[in-house]
Amino acid sequence: MVDAAGTPPTRPAAADRYRWTGRAAQQEPPSPPCSAIRVPRSTVSLSSPHSPWRSLTYRSMRWWSLANLVSNAGTWMQLTVQNLLVLQITGSAAATGLSLSVQAAPGLLMGVAGGAAVDRWPRKLTAAVSQALLGTVAFTTALLIAFDQLNLPALMALAAVTGLIATVDGPACSLLGNDLVRAEDVPSAIGVGSLVSNAGRLAGTGLAGLAVGVFGTGAAYVANGVSFLFVAAVIPFLRPVTHTVTRKAAPADTDDDMSVREGLRFFARRPRLVALAGITGISAIFGRNYGLTLAVLVTGPLAGGAGSFGTVSTVLAVGGIIGAVLGARLRKPSVRLVGTLAAAGALLQVVAGLSPSLAVLLILVLPMAVVESVSDTAGTTVLQTDPPAEMRGRVLGVWGSIKTVWGLAGPPALGLLMELAGARGALVAGGLLIAGAIGAGHLLRRRAPTPVLTPVPAPRPALSTAA
Incomplete structure (x- = not known):
């Protein structure tokens, strides 16, 4: 695909x-x-x-x-x-x-x-x-x-x-x-x-x-x-x-794997990309799998049927389109914006998990989808524009590997959480985990000591000893 x-x-x-x-x-x-x-x-x-x-x-x-x-x-x-x-x-x-x-x-x-x-x-x-x-x-x-x-x-x-x-x-x-x-x-x-x-x-x-x-x-x-x-x-x-x-062709004494290691090293040393990976990863595992969590919520605690979940899916699609239009208005999004939107979506997910009726859930689903779509656009923009041009292919390659891990690990982890806590508990616990992790990361970043650069005095010119 x-x-x-x-x-x-x-x-x-x-x-x-x-x-x-x-x-x-x-x-x-x-x-x-x-x-x-x-x-x-x-x-x-x-x-x-x-x-x-x-x-x-x-x-x-x-x-x-x-x-x-x-x-x-x-x-x-x-x-x-x-x-x-x-x-x-x-x-x-x-x-x-x-x-x-x-x-x-x-x-x-x-x-x-x-x-x-x-x-x-x-x-x-x-x-x-x-x-x-x-x-x-x-x-x-x-x-x-x-x-x-x-x-x-x-x-x-x-x-x-x-x-x-x-x-x-x-x-x-x-x-x-x-x-x-x-x-x-x-x-x-x-x-x-x-x-x-x-x-x-x-x-x-x-x-x-x-x-x-x-x-x-x-x-x-x-x-x-x-x-x-x-x-x-x-x-x-x-x-x-x-x-x-x-990139120019590699010299004869190096091999192609060098550029692969260079891509991994660059990604690992780029705090913005590591933070983006963390935000997106935890959101992908404990949230956003609405096709699974909302389906169980609608057909279980809310006593709806396939038609009700079809309505929820339609609202999610409409919200995604609205979010794509709003995200397209951005010019220079940041990782902080991605984190803020992801945390907001997680808190909406918590409230959705406590929805007393289908009508309340439908009201919440629309902003959830909008926030998710804008966050995706902002994150993709950072991912594809933050690295220098000659490194972007390797950065996207690393991202593809990480994303595959999320895709394989997310559904089983969420399914296990639903088995233990039910549909409502999975939505609430997952949302709190996402918002808490993003908030903790923000606090740690603010408390991290900023390196102080000590100015180096310029060397004095040598004195002439000539008479």
Whole structure:
């Protein structure tokens, strides 16, 4: 699956061109006098510094958003039928879970190496090739389905290959999207990407049933393959705003693993990134799994049914969209903002766990989803813009490995907590753990001694002994 997260006018305005750096700026030909007409400055709602849609003033961003809409629709068409297909082939729910784990395993083991590859190779070429390879895997699966040759070993091999390619494709596509806009417009690009992802999900799940009903299960894989090739065809025409710094080839006396260790060392020594990882990790494990906790709360203590939980899910989706729009208005979010939003969401989760009725829960669910979505946009922006350009691929690689750990550890830990404390107790205890951990981290940071720099006196000039 392609995680959407990503752009410049055909000819930038003169004021924008002076902000460019590197060789790309020097080679940019002068714009013709009429070039400003191509991106109308009269569109105040888009060009405003705090407009959530300001990234769409870049022509390449508009194309990138369209490509990601198509890609996400294709991905969700495949995901909608994938588990059903595995069950049909194997007849085992355990095999379905195993296929998901096999696909996630490369992200845990090879995520940092994939990020290092993104730092070394040209970004547009890397993203285009990885998209084409993912499309090839989808077409191969469709062919095996058509000829009734898809068995469990082939399924696991395809899942492993998909996960391996994704370790490169994820950071490459995320950073390529950021290259298409100026740094202050990255939150807008991420917010638009979130909206595109939600729209693609709705379109994909709706089209999946139609395609499978008419053409069969393999149609979803064909559609996904076509969507990958569409993205690969769009990438060569994108024009980054800033010159991407790529790492030079390693000397003969070093090996490729050096850059992997460098990425791990950089992440571990960057307090902002470590704090962001801690905040996001504890929130992912003890909160945000609302598909599990709220489902048990609604159908258990609140005595609702599937329809009631469907209403809660709809409100969560609406809140996510509102939060994405609000998050896109940010310009330079900080880790402190991410922590504040995560703590606020945790306290809302505590109150939601004490909800006496479904109506009260619905009132609380909307701000919970909004806060979570804004926090995600702010955190993603910090993650993708805080490191220097030549380190961002490796940082995203480390982050991908950490995120895989959360994804594997979160549901079992939360399930155990629900077994011990029930749905209400899990929501309340989880929220208190999140808010308490973030508050404790903030206090420790404030009490940490600030290093005092002692000024070193300048050396006195030597006295001349000449007569």
